[in-house]
Amino acid sequence: MSGGELATPFRQRAGGALKDAFLQEALTIATTKFIGLRQEAFEGFPEGEALRDQARAIKEATLQQLDRHLETLIGNVERLGGHVHYAATPAEARAIVVDIARRTGARMAVKSKSMATEEIHLNEALEAAGITPVETDLGEYIIQLAHERPSHIIAPAIHKTKGQVAELFSRELKRPAEADPEALTRIARGELREKFLQADLGITGANFAVADTGTIVLVTNEGNGRMVTSLPRVHVTVMGVEKVVPSLTDLMVFLAILAKSATGQKLSVYTSLIQGPRRAGELEGPEEFHLVLLDGGRIAQIGGPLREALSCLRCGACLNVCPVYRQIGGHAYGYTYPGPIGILLTAMLEGAPAVKDLAHASTLCGACADACPVRIDIPRMLIDLRREVDEKRIAPWTERVAFKLLARLLQHPRLYRFAARAGRVLQRPFASDGRISRLPLFFGEWTRTRDLPPVAPRTFQERWASDKDLRT
């Protein structure tokens, strides 16, 4: 999937999602609920706005000295007895993890939810190497059993009904399962508890890494992050380089806003600050700890147009408020990261060609920028991306010609006035009831899903010119 074209075009994927009645209902319920919970959380938290500003500043300040902070982090992780690896590409990251698994004789790996390992398609690589990866976040477990991909950053299986999950469990786990979330959760607890206790390898991402102390920070609600980092012999963290924060003081700023933005909780149930492998006297914890620092396209954006997207906390708030995501859900985007921020991250990780359609899957309404805990200006970067796919001739020629002509028209008043007059004549066969519902040729793309207002009988410019005498 990485780099190349997807099998079905975006329009078709989105169309499929729009026709899926259950998905439509599930999306509306989930996103509306998340929006409400987030609003409530911030309403009761007056210092939230100032903390959001501070969080944004910390992310920017960290990027300005990223080399130094990473060096500090690396130094501390190694001082604590951990090993640090460097992955320029997803392929390199996969090879590093597979190599660790092989070397330590691991046959099964338990994973806590990690977008970074989704992004590098780690599970396929582990399977190919004969190591069984087990997703342990309930939502991720469900979609792994179903051989699907997450549809929401923090609620990966919102597209599934309890009935579908029950069916899936009885088929895959070969045991009766009733369509009740409580009962299904109990089944998953039993199944996964065994795996936690058996697995040799625990694989996680990182919500943050504190440079100053060499601490990896994991945030979960289920407790699977704690299991994965406490019980297996070896722990591997795969982490994008942008996740580093300078100090524990900085960390607390992010913890104060992350869960509120994601699920409306004041804090998620479990926040684990993990400083290297097991220490003397400890009963649990891994003997070995590995940190894999992942580039995968991030580093090129430090000085690039998508720099601001490196501040993303992966909270999912922008998905919930996005009028496009709310209609089509995560799968239609076609890549690991859905929603408004997902388009930017896809461009960052897969290159601009991957988003030639997705760059337009936004109304530019700005709801995402409002919801973002670190105030990432997503619409601005989406506009830049649209320009880039145009300038690099990635967009179809019809689109490029149409926009070029439009740009000309808008820059030349005389041409504009002429076009308005011409449009008034040319639109006659197409306009009815005060709207244009169908245009010919490729212009029809525009009116396929929406109406175009016709040129007014008298344009504003004409009224302005002729009424001049009436204004004194």
Added chain:
Amino acid sequence: MTTKAEFLGGIREQMKRTLGRFAASSARRPEHPAAEAETIRRELAERWPETLDAFRREFESVGGVFHKVASVDAVPAVVSRIAREHDASELVAWHSAALGADLGPALAARGLDVHQMPDAEPIGVAERERLRAIAARADLGLTGVDLAIAETGTLVLVSGAGRPRSTSLLPPCHIAVFDRTALVESLRQVGVVLEAWHGDGAPPAAGAVINFITGPSRTADIELTLTRGVHGPREVHAIFVEQGIGG
């Protein structure tokens, strides 16, 4: 394979291309965190009842069960009542030195099957496996608390010798015992305390993990239905000891 030098070199190349989007600085770290943490503690010594009320409110709102007892001698009665409610008998506990009190005999006298975790490194793999199996089958896990955060209803537990990570994780019911010395008001104060533990102050234990626990384990991954106890405990109890655990 990419080396550290190549990797960081690539980052430095990119950094040269921009001065950043705006002038920004990270959060101001306390200069003398241990002293500041001490000040926080001193100030809280006067207003702990309000802090405890706030903690209780938040802890209960995330699904925790709060208990208050006068002295540490009353803790075993609460624990055995919880055990009876669950028809449970097997309890795994932090070492008495980590708990601050030796509750083992009193709990055993009330019919509980108590497994106290050792406070020194267990000998060999077999012993480690045996102790882990106990934690995995126990009904109740009894721990202390290093910080109780009023703002969020959170219990903070530092791992270490005699304080296994699994005690608060594997049993379906977690019982934590604390007193006013653990109370802090806010996440900001926690930041100061964490800096102190890391810097010029002493951490409560020398383990590799600091766990923040805010209520029982939960998920809403199936149709957004809130379900407790998916991997960690279904229930979390906090027992506050008014006169202090040590005295």
